[in-house]
Amino acid sequence: MNSTPYSHIHEKFRHIAHLPDDERIKFIHSPRWIGYKTANTILSLMHDLMNRPKQHRMPNLLLIGDSNNGKTTIIKKFNEKFGDTYVDDNDRINVPVRLIQAPPSANEKELYISLIDSLGLPFRSSDSGGILRHQVVHSFREANVRILIIDEAHSMLTGTARQQRTMMNAIKYLCNQIDLPIVLCGTKDAVRILHTDSQHSSRFDVAELPVWRNNNEFRRLLGSFEKILPLKEPSNLIDIEKTNLIHSISDGNLGNVKRLLNECAIEAIKTGEETITLDIIRGKSCLRPTKGLRKIIG
Structure with a gap:
């Protein structure tokens, strides 16, 4: 028997198991x-983009995937790792990463306002799109922004075809004027915005976050989750019966897996079980993405 207390928990989090239930x-x-192969690959791709020497037609990336499948978590992790503002040896302020959420519709002025606001700078919403665009270009150059990330890019599909083209042309303009790599992040529908103009599709590589298949990679993911859950007893989530049940309930969607396991762990604490059992997992089957909603309403 392993004499290390709570050896099933990552050593960084073992002390949490000693805390009160609440x-x-x-x-x-x-x-x-929780790092995993695809997420780490995408982080490396984005880091490579950020470190490219400035040049005409900087490469860009479109990150797509199902809703709640980890896209936003990855770009926030990237911003957390590489986005800290600093002052260089020439006393120049550097803001390496700007992360914004796309406007709720294809509105060019709202895009510029979001970009200016992300730098904490004042603006006049009554200014024309041209004036705001000039302010964005000037501000981003002054702040030495090295990569721009726009989340919820599929929101730019809300609008007429002309408005969508205007938005993408605005993004292309910023990329050209500031020599800035841009990462768009959204659902699979976001691919459609690249087809508003053949020039857009040639500028963006596309990376997809697929749903998880029920395979060894998925079992490794569950093993990683178990290591951060502060339960006093091991749950052996990689057991084949538990793995199959978790995959069935979550449909292989990362956000659903996280929610399911969190709820199961909380139940294990509240009941005093201190381990995620098959019965606890079955008891949370109402958390199925859409099936559970129909069951609750019905």
Whole structure:
């Protein structure tokens, strides 16, 4: 028998298992990063883009995937790792990463306002699109922004075809004027915005976050989740029966997996089980993405 207390938990989090129940539940609800192969590959791609020498026609990336499947978590992790503002040896302020959410519709002025606001700079919403665009270009140059990330890019599909083309042309203009790599992030529908003009599709590589298949990679993912859950007993989530059940309920969607396991862990704490059992997992089957909603309403 392993004599190390709570050896089933990552050593960084073992002390959490000693805390009172309410503190452990609070920890479970807090955001935590779980690295996996595809996520780490995308982080490396984005880091490579950020470090490219400035040149005409900087390469860009479109990151797509199902809703709640980890896209936003990845770009926030990237911003957390590489986005800190600093002052260089020439006393120049550097803001390497700007992360914004796309406007709720294809509105060029709202895009510029979001970009200016992300730098904490004042603006006049009554200014014309041209004036705001000039302010964005000037501000981003002054701040030495090295990569721009726009989340919820599929929102730019809300509008007429002309408005969509205007938005993409605005993004192309910024990329050209500031020699700036741009990462768009959204659902699979976001691919459609690249087809508003053949020039857009040639500028963007596309990376997809697929749903998880029920395979060894998925079992490794569950093993990683178990290491950050502060339960006093091991749950052996890689057991084939548990793995199959978790995959069936979550449909292989990362956000659904996280929610399911968090709820199961909280149940294990509240009941005193201190381990995620098959019965606890079955009891959370109502958390199925859409099937559960129909069951609750019906």
